[in-house]
Amino acid sequence: MQAPGLVATDVDGTLLDPAEHVSPRNAAAVRQVVASGVPFVLVTGRPQRWIPPVSAELPQVRLAVCANGGLLYDAVEDRVLWDQAMPVPLLAELADAALATIPGCxxxxxxxxxxxxxxxxxxxxxGYRNAWPEAVGAIVDRADLLAEPAVKLLVREPGLLSDAMVAALAPVIGGAADITFSHSRGLVEISAPGVTKASGLAEVAAKLGVPAAEVLAFGDMPNDLEMLQWAGHGVAMANAHPALQAVADEVTASNAEDGVALVLERWF
Incomplete structure (x- = not known):
């Protein structure tokens, strides 16, 4: 690949080290990308409220595709630029499917x-058991939970592996929604049909006039799969899920070994 026209990266397990910080080497590489005039975009399963800790270490990065492609957040202006929320009837349909397929979830x-x-x-x-302690929000009954549109429906069953949950739910849900995961232990993330990190990043790239062939993308979990396949050069981390390593154009070092910087330093 020649010098990329846009760089996109997942956050957790990819850009961040195991202590959930941007290493000095990765930070320096990102600064070089931005200084060169090439757009740098975060593409994450995180909601926008979990972007500020990353922005504090990378203040030069403005755009974050959040919630697995569900919305675009401007970290400088602290506002959502667009979203792809699921309507209430679809949420109810998906909730029924999840509860019937994985009783007790x-x-x-x-x-x-x-x-x-x-x-x-x-x-x-x-009774919902959070996978992350940071996921603090209101506790409401199911009717209220499903009463408004949402960018993600999360299905949690800590006693199962996420791979197994996806395998069970995918045939039931079919094309009604997009289903993936970024946490291996009993957490599935469901978005509107066709909404993935790839679709969110594609919209950003189109607005910036950058074709897919010129996009360099990094990831480590199944919610990064479509993005790595869509990008001109998809890079999986050494710590990535096997499904990503199988489709990536390249496997770099782990997130503990500055794998993102090792690739970026070729061009920047």
Whole structure:
């Protein structure tokens, strides 16, 4: 690949080290990308309220495709630029399918929200066991949980592996929604049909006038799969899920070994 026209990267397990920080070497590589005039975009399963800790270490990065392609967040202006929320009838249909397929599972949603300083758009039903302690939001009954559009429906069953949950749910859900995961232990993330990190990044790239062939993308988990396949050069981390390593154009070092910087330093 020649010098990329746009660089996109997943956050957790990819850009961030195991301590959830941007290493000095990765930070320096990102600064070089931005200084060269090449757009640098975060593409993550995180909601926008979890972007500020990353922005604090990379203040020069403006755009973040969040919620697996569900919305685009401007970290400088602290506002959502667009979203792809699921309507209420679809949420109800998906919730019914999840509960019938995985009895006893817990449900939660990420709504669109706005400023990261506003109320948390994360809501969970009683008994939902968070995969991350940072996922603090309102506890509501199921009717209220599903009463408004949401960019993600989360299905949680800590006693199962996420791979197994996807295998069970995918045939039931079919093309009604997009289903993936970024946490291996019992957490599935469901988005509107066709909404993936690839679709979100493609919209950003189109607005910037950058063709897919000129996009360099990094990732480590199944929610990065479509993005790595769509990009002109998809890079999986050494710590990536086997499914990503199987489709990537390249496998770099792990997130503990500055794998992102090792690739970026070829051109920047």
């Amino acid at each position: 817990g449900l939660a949603v990420e709504r669109v929200g706005g400023s990261v300083r506003g109320p948390s758009p994360f809501l969970a039903e009683p």
